Amino acid sequence: MSLFRGRRILAGAMTLVAAAAMTACGSKTTDEASATGVTADVSGDTVKVGLLNSLSGTMAISEVTVRDSIMLAVEEINAAGGVLGKKIQPVGEDGASDWPTFAEKAEKLISEDRVAAVFGCWTSASRKAVKPVFEKNKALLFYPVQYEGLEQSPYIFYTGATTNQQIVPGLDYLKSQGAKSVYLVGSDYVFPRTANKIIKAYATANGMAVLGEDYAPLGSTEFGTIVNKVKSSGADAVFNTLNGDSNVAFFKEYKPAGLTAASMPVVSVSIAEEEVKSIGTQYLEGQLTAWNYYQTTPGAANSKFVAAYKAKYGADKPTSDPMEAAYVGVHLWKAMVEKAGAFDVEKVRSASDGITFDAPEGLVTVDGKTQHIAKTARIGKIGADGLITEVWNSGKPVAPDPYLKTYPWASGLS
Amino acid sequence: MTVLFGQLFTGISIGAVLLLIAIGLALTFGQMNVINMAHGEFIMAGAYTTYVLQQSITGAGLSLVVALPVAFVVAGTMGVLLEVLLIRRLYARPLDTLLVTWGVSLMLQQLARDVFGSPNVQTRAPELLTGNVALPGGLTIANNRLFILALALAAVAALTLALRLTPLGRRIRAVVQNRDLAAVSGIATSRVDRTTFFLGSGLAGLAGVALTLLGPIGPTMGTNLIIDAFLVVVVGGIGQLKGSVIVAFALGVLQATGEYLTTLSVAKVIVFVAIVAFLQWRPQGLFTLRTRSLA
Numbered sequence: 098m099s100l101f102r103g104r105r106i107l108a109g110a111m112t113l114v115a116a117a118a119m120t121a122c123g124s125k126t127t128d129e130a131s132a133t134g135v136t137a138d139v140s141g142d143t144v145k146v147g148l149l150n151s152l153s154g155t156m157a158i159s160e161v162t163v164r165d166s167i168m169l170a171v172e173e174i175n176a177a178g179g180v181l182g183k184k185i186q187p188v189g190e191d192g193a194s195d196w197p198t199f200a201e202k203a204e205k206l207i208s209e210d211r212v213a214a215v216f217g218c219w220t221s222a223s224r225k226a227v228k229p230v231f232e233k234n235k236a237l238l239f240y241p242v243q244y245e246g247l248e249q250s251p252y253i254f255y256t257g258a259t260t261n262q263q264i265v266p267g268l269d270y271l272k273s274q275g276a277k278s279v280y281l282v283g284s285d286y287v288f289p290r291t292a293n294k295i296i297k298a299y300a301t302a303n304g305m306a307v308l309g310e311d312y313a314p315l316g317s318t319e320f321g322t323i324v325n326k327v328k329s330s331g332a333d334a335v336f337n338t339l340n341g342d343s344n345v346a347f348f349k350e351y352k353p354a355g356l357t358a359a360s361m362p363v364v365s366v367s368i369a370e371e372e373v374k375s376i377g378t379q380y381l382e383g384q385l386t387a388w389n390y391y392q393t394t395p396g397a398a399n400s401k402f403v404a405a406y407k408a409k410y411g412a413d414k415p416t417s418d419p420m421e422a423a424y425v426g427v428h429l430w431k432a433m434v435e436k437a438g439a440f441d442v443e444k445v446r447s448a449s450d451g452i453t454f455d456a457p458e459g460l461v462t463v464d465g466k467t468q469h470i471a472k473t474a475r476i477g478k479i480g481a482d483g484l485i486t487e488v489w490n491s492g493k494p495v496a497p498d499p500y501l502k503t504y505p506w507a508s509g510l511s
Numbered sequence: 512m513t514v515l516f517g518q519l520f521t522g523i524s525i526g527a528v529l530l531l532i533a534i535g536l537a538l539t540f541g542q543m544n545v546i547n548m549a550h551g552e553f554i555m556a557g558a559y560t561t562y563v564l565q566q567s568i569t570g571a572g573l574s575l576v577v578a579l580p581v582a583f584v585v586a587g588t589m590g591v592l593l594e595v596l597l598i599r600r601l602y603a604r605p606l607d608t609l610l611v612t613w614g615v616s617l618m619l620q621q622l623a624r625d626v627f628g629s630p631n632v633q634t635r636a637p638e639l640l641t642g643n644v645a646l647p648g649g650l651t652i653a654n655n656r657l658f659i660l661a662l663a664l665a666a667v668a669a670l671t672l673a674l675r676l677t678p679l680g681r682r683i684r685a686v687v688q689n690r691d692l693a694a695v696s697g698i699a700t701s702r703v704d705r706t707t708f709f710l711g712s713g714l715a716g717l718a719g720v721a722l723t724l725l726g727p728i729g730p731t732m733g734t735n736l737i738i739d740a741f742l743v744v745v746v747g748g749i750g751q752l753k754g755s756v757i758v759a760f761a762l763g764v765l766q767a768t769g770e771y772l773t774t775l776s777v778a779k780v781i782v783f784v785a786i787v788a789f790l791q792w793r794p795q796g797l798f799t800l801r802t803r804s805l806a
Contacts, residue, residue: 153629154731161630285776313775316735318726321521321656322770322778329514342631346726349636353653355643375633375727379641 137236138211139440143186144179146171146427147206149217149227154194155316155341159419160219162371163241164189165410166420167216170427173405180431181440188212194341196226203227207236213440214239214430216423220315220340221245221288228253237442239430241423243366243388245291246499247510251446255469256426256461257419258389259499260295266474267336267364267387268299270489276333278306282323282347283338285312292338292366295501295510302506308332313339318346324354327361337365344368348380358383364476369417373483381479388418389472390458391485399457415483416457425456429463429470462494469497516650518771519764524656526763527663530756531721532736533743534666535714537755539590541744542687543707545598546605548612550740551733552619553712556589557582557719558728559627565634572637575720579662582716590712594705616733623730631729640724655724662721666714667756673710674752683707687750746786748796758797762786 138145148167150160171185179185188210190202199218206212207230214237218224221244231238231252238253246260271279281296283289293310300307308330311323324347327335339347344367351363364385370392373381392403392415402424406416429452434440437448450465462471471494477485501507532554539545561578568574593615601608640658643651674680685693686703694700722732743762747754762782769778790796 153624155631155729157630158727311774317775318735319525319766319775321524322518322767323775325514325517325521326771329517342727342729345631345633349655349725350653352641353643353655355645355651355653375631377633377635379635379638 136211137213137440137442139183139213142183144181144183144440145186145188145210145212146430147203147210147212147215147217148187148189149192149199149202149206149215150189151194151219151223152191156192156194156219158342158375159340159367159369159371160192160194160217162414162417162420163217163219163423165414166406166416166424167427169406169409170424172409174427174431180434181438192218192223196220196222199223200226200230203230203238204234207231207234213237213434214445216241216426216430218242219419220286221291222286224253225287235442237430237445239423239426241426242419243422245288245295246501247291249467249469249499251468252442253468254426254429254449254463255467255497255499256422256429258472258474259469259497260292261498261501261504262389262472262474262495263366263387264292264295265299265501265504266491266495267366267385267476268296268303268305270385270387270476271334271336271364272303272305276305278308278330278332278334280308280327280330280332280335281310281338282327282335283310283312284315284317284340284343286315286340288340289338293336295507296336298506298510313343313347315341315343317343320347320350323347324350324356327351328354328356332361335361335363337363338367339365340367344372345376348376352380358385368479369419370415370483370485371417371420373479373485374415378479378481378483382481384479385488386477386479386485387474388477388485389475390418390421390456391475391477391487392416393477393484393486394458394475396457396459398455398459402457418458421457425454425458425461425470428454428456429461433463460494464497467497467499469499471496513649514771518767520652520656522764522767523760524653524660524763525766526760527656527660528718528722528725529739529743529763530663530759531659531666531718532715533740533747533755533759534663534670534752535711535718536740537744537747537752538670538707538711538714540741541747541749541751541755542683543704543711544605544749545602545708546609546612547593547598548609548737549593549616549619550712550715551735551737552616552623553586553589553715553733554719554722554736555619555623555728555730555733556586557716558723558732559623559632559719560585560716561720561723562627562632562634562728570637571635572639574634575637575640578720579717582720583713584716586716586719587709587713590708590715591705593712594708598708599701599704620730620734627730629730631727631732633727634723636724659721659724662717666717667752670710670714671752679703679706742786746789746796748798751796751798754796754798 150164151157175184192199216239219242241256243258243263281293432452433445433449437444449463452463473494474491475487476489478488560582564578565574640655643653682698682703686700743759747758769781
């Protein structure tokens with residue numbers, strides 16, 4: 098066989114691989130809108146809810162744990178008699194770390210399974226992909242992860258932190274520790290890019306220098322150059338908005354480069370207990386995180402949550418902020434439905450304002466206007482045992498401000 | 512200066528990774544002309560071997576040392592099985608080989624997902640490899656990168672010597688240069704093919720072990736690497752090891768430089784454009800194997 102023949106065929110093969118990759122990214126058009134929305138099927142003695150998380154792909158490391166804690170909340174509610182006398186029947190779908198798949202599965206859960214609410218999504222890209230699906234069908238999504246703010250869909254409840262409950266306190270903490278310059282590292286998609294825009298506005302207003310800004314494609318595992326740039330910048334701290342497995346590769350590059358938590362601390366906003374476990378504490382000890390909940394957060398509600406989770410999934414399984422927010426989301430939905438006396442989406446929405454829940458992170462209150470929740474901001478330090486201990490908290494729940502209207506420096510952002 | 516040196520070393524270490532993942536392919540694709548799309552999954556097998564060994568061997572350093580030969584044998588054996596069961600029956604049909612091995616690659620990915628779960632897993636690195644060598648002037652060289660560079664160079668050296676000096680190497684070269692003449696001269700070509708495939712696949716296993724020091728281990732890790740590996744072999748010139756070595760380091764330095772001056776995504780574009788331009792100019796690759804064969 099001639100060498101050149103083999104080459105031509107190889108070229109064909111590479112096109113094939115590339116084409117396969119492209120189809121995975123191609124968007125799938127959803128069916129035409131029904132103006133009235135799809136009503137949930139609550140005729141039987143059960144009520145269906147949708148669980149939409151990535152069980153495969155680069156985000157699975159994080160999203161599987163969220164699925165587990167949603168299931169825990171569902172079981173707890175069912176054991177206590179269900180919602181309005183109906184048992185919850187969960188319908189699970191795999192978003193496969195692929196945003197069009199999320200939109201497709203959301204449509205399926207709403208139109209075919211006719212669920213009363215959907216719990217899930219992690220990356221902002223997946224939330225942005227499903228948002229029009231929920232708005233078109235007038236269906237409810239409970240989104241459990243901290244995000245970049247600047248959004249307020251009437252059909253999404255945001256149970257994770259918005260920027261003024263996580264990123265801004267993180268920056269305040271760095272400033273209070275004397276950091277005069279930061280380097281921004283993030284994954285290349287909507288959350289890190291928007292978050293960094295906010296961080297830059299904050300830095301300008303607070304006399305902090307941003308010495309550099311680098312993005313890696315989601316799933317990227319080659320961080321030699323970025324770490325080299327970070328190191329030579331001599332910044333006081335790194336603000337890390339990488340998501341998923343890229344964190345593993347980043348920290349496996351960071352420590353061997355001779356950078357430590359003492360010489361150049363990294364504040365991460367997407368590394369919780371589960372990720373700490375899989376990256377390895379040998380790379381992370383002493384680094385900082387910004388969240389609203391840690392497994393070590395004191396309180397009876399948290400002891401109960403941690404014990405129940407470990408009993409169900411294993412003693413070695415940690416609990417984390419997004420898991421807690423997802424768990425809280427299910428309980429808040431139950432409380433809203435019961436206050437409304439119906440599963441009807443509009444009634445649930447108008448009943449939501451002021452609903453409180455004694456969550457593992459402390460008392461949380463739903464703000465009906467923004468559909469976000471008031472939560473306490475907490476900065477933590479990663480310990481050798483893989484747990485995160487709090488080094489600072491905001492003292493009281495911070496009211497959500499997704500558009501940062503109460504911060505003068507943020508006026509140019511939205 | 513520090514930055515320049517750091518970037519040069521980053522480029523060389525990216526090159527070392529490229530070299531490690533491409534060197535096995537330089538044997539099976541470069542020497543035997545078999546397009547094995549499952550090569551990336553042999554890398555994955557090597558990485559998971561490290562993970563499995565670490566479950567039973569607690570010392571991170573010891574498990575890494577043990578993983579190197581074990582992963583070589585595991586991936587090599589998988590390669591031989593693939594060769595004996597499928598590829599051998601398709602030697603004259605390259606397009607079928609390509610599709611079949613791609614199918615095998617998908618099956619192996621699913622198998623990994625079923626056995627190890629779809630979330631990626633990690634290994635612990637020995638404490639020594641998380642440190643660095645400090646040079647005068649504030650320069651540092653990360654130990655894990657140094658280890659990978661040494662491993663890549665050792666693999667190339669061992670393979671070159673084996674091909675040049677051993678009877679097996681002579682037989683492999685004879686079969687590559689003229690299969691029919693080798694066969695009539697009394698060389699058992701099918702046995703030589705099997706051995707070549709064992710070596711090429713085993714080297715993929717070694718690459719897998721090395722990659723556990725840099726990033727996560729997952730079912731799709733091989734897919735992400737296979738295109739890079741093929742590029743190195745094609746640009747380097749089929750049938751030659753030295754071409755792959757030079758191209759791996761050149762692409763590594765180009766990637767690192769491009770990334771430093773622009774961003775990671777733009778650097779990838781620069782590298783691909785450079786490759787396309789190069790192949791327009793020299794479609795046969797950097798080096799060509801001259802033979803008197805008619806094929």
